[in-house]
Amino acid sequence: MESTRQFVRSRRAFVTGGIAAGSAALAGCLGGDGNSEDGNGSYTVSMAPMGEIELDAVPEDALVTFAHYADMAVALGHGDAVNSLHAPEMSGSTMNKFYERLEGVSFDWEDLENPLEDGVTEEELYDYDSDVHFLDPSYVLTTQDDWDESTVDGIADTVGPWVGSYHSGVHSDPAPAYADSYEYYTLWELFEKVAAVFQERERYEALEGVYEETMSEIESNLPPESERPTVARATLGDGVFYTYNLNTPGFWQAETRPLGARDALADVEWSGDWGTVNYETMLDADPDVILHLWGITPTYAIEDVRERMESHSAGSELTAVQNDRVLASGMRYQGPIMNLFQLEMTAKQLYPDRFGEWPGYESGDPYPEIPTDEQLFDRDRVASIVTSGSDDGE
Known part of the structure; x- marks a missing residue:
């Protein structure tokens, strides 16, 4: 155990995920995030389902599971606090594909281990x-057989608090233990809580x-609903599509819901967080665009995804395939x-006449360069x- 802790703490010396300067100066800031300080340097953050989260100081070591928390830490100048990451090669390299377009921003993920690889x-x-x-304690209770509320509370009391939703x-439905206290947060509401931490x-x-400002630009330039394409949000598996909602509530749809396209699979029901459909069902829906x-x-x-669809008898008949709109x-x-x-990517992919052409994406490349005026x-x-914490646009 000691060797692992030493590795995690020494790692901070060479990670370039962000800059923590200025944290102490902001330690007493209050806002609409349920954050308060007791005057001794410790403070609390109010968040469901955890309730009042007590912290003695700004975290220097943060166990991170899913990539949105790592992205939040980087955004807040605390990327160097991240000590783990789910699917690090996929998540970390993808984050850096976006950061490539932000001067001075990067995330060193190579030495991070996956805390969910063998269960929690x-x-x-x-x-x-x-x-x-x-990590949401409700996620732990709904996915791990050997955990209960007392185990969750023990970790919070003896190691560090839980923060997640x-x-x-x-x-989706939380664990029964949190059914009465659970609240649903948007992506940016969740980000506000992490910022308070x-x-x-x-x-x-x-x-x-x-x-x-970005949302205002998007909303003011959307075409009428009747002119919007039908879209399927899916991932091609082995002969099936793993399907996801487009416009329903939840931060998994944070980049598609604001675009208001017509969900080609809206009438297809599934009971879990995502569904599966075969080629025939996808062809029946026949979306204009497959994201x-x-x-x-x-x-x-x-x-490779496009080639696999094109080589399938039903897939080759899909309008999105024929019109080169599998994106x-x-x-x-x-x-x-x-x-x-x-948001920018999806806006250009769905409405190039309104937001400028999407230049396309080549596997392995960073996020494509977009002309400044677009x-x-x-x-x-x-x-x-x-x-730096400075907003040059103010």
């Missing part, structure tokens, strides 16, 4: 010895300002920086907020 265990969490665990992804209210507000979720990650080569989409586990890029948000402004 008490021993593992004691090994990490993290100041905070960015997994079920906000698609508004890191005492980075000013960075949060600055990035939220960029987001609000291939995870298509920008190294897990899928979009060129690489992003990750559902998106934090604020990723969300800005994925960008939906200011890269330099975002980079400045992340690296």
Whole structure:
């Protein structure tokens, strides 16, 4: 156990995920995030289903599971606190594909281990010895057979608190223990809570300002509903499509719901967080556009995805295939920086006449360069907020 803790803490010396400067100066900031300080340096953050989360100081070691929490940490200048990451090669490299377009922003993920690889265990969490665990305790209770409320509380009391809202992804049902206290947060509401944990209210507000301006630009330029394409959001598996909602509540849809396209699979029902349909069902829906979720990650080569569809008897008849509108989409586990890029990407993919042509994506490449006058948000402004805490756009 000691060797693991030593590795995690010494790692901070060479990670370049962000800059924590200025955290102490903001430690006493209050806002609408339920954050308060008791005058001794400790503070609380109010968040469901955990309730009042007590912290003695700004976390320096953060156990991170899904990529949106890592993206939030980077956005707040605390990427160096991240000590773990689910699917690090996929998640970390994809994050850096976006960060390539932000000067001075990067995330060093190569030495991170996946805390969910073999399930969540008490021993593992004691090994990490993290100041905070960015993981919903309800997720733990609904996915791990040997955990109960007392185990969850024991980790919070002896290691570090839990911070997370997994079920906000698609508004799924929480564990029975939290059924009466659970609340669903949007992506940016969840980001506000994480900002309170890191005492980075000013960075949060600055990035939220960029987001609000981006959303205003998008909403004011959307075409009438009757002119919007039908879209399927799916991932091609072995002879089936793993399907996802387009416009339903939840932060998994944070880059598609604001675009308001018509969901080609809206009438197809599934009981879990995602569904599966065969080629025949997809052909019956016959979407104008297929947004291939995870298509920008190294897990899928979009060129190979298109070839597989084209070589299938039913797939070759799909309108999206015939019109070359099977497009690489992003990750559902998106934090604020990723969300800005994925909103821009999706807007251009669905409405090129309104937001400028999408230049396409080649597997392995970073997020494509977009001419300055066609960008939906200011890269330099975002980079400045992340690296220095200064909003040059104010």
